[in-house]
Amino acid sequence: MVKFLERLSTWLWPLAVANLLANIGIVVTGAAVRLTGSGLGCPTWPRCTDDSYVTHPSMGIHGAIEFGNRMLTFVLVVIAISCFLAAVGSRDRVALRHSLVVALGVPLQAVIGGFTVLTDLNPWVVSLHFMASMLMVMVCLALLDHLRSPQRDAAPAPQRTVAWAIMVVGWVVLYLGTVVTGAGPHAGDADARRNGLDPALVSQVHATVVYVLVALTLTLLVLARRSGDRWLVVVTTALLGLELLQGVIGWSQYLLDLNELQVALHMLGAGLLAAGFARVWLATRPHRAGEQPTGRLLAWASGDAPR
Numbered sequence: 001m002v003k004f005l006e007r008l009s010t011w012l013w014p015l016a017v018a019n020l021l022a023n024i025g026i027v028v029t030g031a032a033v034r035l036t037g038s039g040l041g042c043p044t045w046p047r048c049t050d051d052s053y054v055t056h057p058s059m060g061i062h063g064a065i066e067f068g069n070r071m072l073t074f075v076l077v078v079i080a081i082s083c084f085l086a087a088v089g090s091r092d093r094v095a096l097r098h099s100l101v102v103a104l105g106v107p108l109q110a111v112i113g114g115f116t117v118l119t120d121l122n123p124w125v126v127s128l129h130f131m132a133s134m135l136m137v138m139v140c141l142a143l144l145d146h147l148r149s150p151q152r153d154a155a156p157a158p159q160r161t162v163a164w165a166i167m168v169v170g171w172v173v174l175y176l177g178t179v180v181t182g183a184g185p186h187a188g189d190a191d192a193r194r195n196g197l198d199p200a201l202v203s204q205v206h207a208t209v210v211y212v213l214v215a216l217t218l219t220l221l222v223l224a225r226r227s228g229d230r231w232l233v234v235v236t237t238a239l240l241g242l243e244l245l246q247g248v249i250g251w252s253q254y255l256l257d258l259n260e261l262q263v264a265l266h267m268l269g270a271g272l273l274a275a276g277f278a279r280v281w282l283a284t285r286p287h288r289a290g291e292q293p294t295g296r297l298l299a300w301a302s303g304d305a306p307r
Contacts, residue, residue, distance in 0.1 A: 005089030008082070012090050013147055015083040019102055020140035022076050024271035026069075027133050030113075031267035033069045035260045039121045039192060041066030045114035073113075076106045083143075098143035105136050121192035123182030130178050130270075134171075137271055138278040145282045148289075150231045155224075155284035159232065162220040163284040166239075169213045170277040174270060176206040203254060210250075214243050220280065232283045239276040246273060 033039055041055070041062035042048035048055050048067055055067035080103040087095040112129045119125045154160065180202050182195040217240045224232035246269040253262035 005085060007089070008086045009089030009091075010086075012083065012086040012092075012095060015079065015086050016095075016099070016140070016143045016147055018079045019083050019099075020137065020144060020275065022079050023102075023133065023136045023140050024268070024275070026072055026076060027130070027137075027271045028264060028268050029069050029072055030129075030133075031264050033066055035263055036062065036065055038062035038065040040117065042070065042117065045117040070110075070113075073106065073110045077103075080106050092146075094146050095143060098139055098146065101139050102136060102143070105132075105139070109133065109136065123178075123193070123195040127175065127178035127182060131171075131175060134174055134270070134274040137274040141275045141278040142282060145279065145287070149282070149287055151289035152229075152231060152283075152287050154286045155229060155232060156227060159220060159223050159227065159229070160284045162216055162223065163281045166213065166216050166220060167277050167281045169209060169216060170273065173206070173209050173213050174274065176202065176209055177266075177270060180206050207250075210243070210247060214240070214247070217243060217280075229283075232280070235276070235279045235283045239273075239280050242269065242272055242276050245269065 033041070038061070041059060041064070044050060047053050048063065048070075049059075055063040080099070084096070084099040084103045087099040090096075109129070109132055112125075112132055116122065116125045116129050155163070179195065179197065180199065183197040183199040183202050184194075217236060221233065221236045221240060224236055246266065249262055249266050249269055253259055253266055256262065
């Protein structure tokens, strides 16, 4: 068993990447469930029907879509447990802690997802389900940052403060996105109730907070460039690009009456933004790099490569 874990530990990095991709991916497949009106394709939980754990052809395409999304949870479980075992084999306590949180978080998310079905897709419960997914994405990113990121000291106080502000405002933006969704037409089922808020009003509030987020990100980018913090410049630039792209998708879906494909892309963007918020915040914290190969970008950001 010890030898097996030691061999598996060599796969810790790709398994950590798979953890992140899987947790972002299931957000997108969850969006597909909602956008196709299949949220109650399996009308109960943990069974699909009162008599069966699996869907039946008589339940049609909606039952197949919802049941298929439920089955993806087992894929996440396999990846998360494999990553945890690889961390055990590596004897890396930080990796062990992060991977354990993800391994425990996947079944917890499944339970929250079950409550969304049992409450007939209550929009506030759906919001909780989504925000829990965003937290999982951030933990997955923290594991990647621990495994491979440049060695660094803590950033100066102004950068740390702005990074904290980005994290807080970012969470507000993500949550307000769920509120906008809860007021809109894509409820996941024709009979699912909405939150009763004015979609236009909550969309405007959401957009206003996004402008604040972009302003904070630009501020951090300026501070990072002035201080010569290469890695913070890299991750903040990437986050700014994601924010601008997400903004374009958000405005276009609003103007085009919430086209389903654009909504799905917006959900993908939300997952990437959650990872970006975590990446930027972690970039302002101290880190001692391990022995893992870093590649040219990380070597440059660490100051180990020529400019």
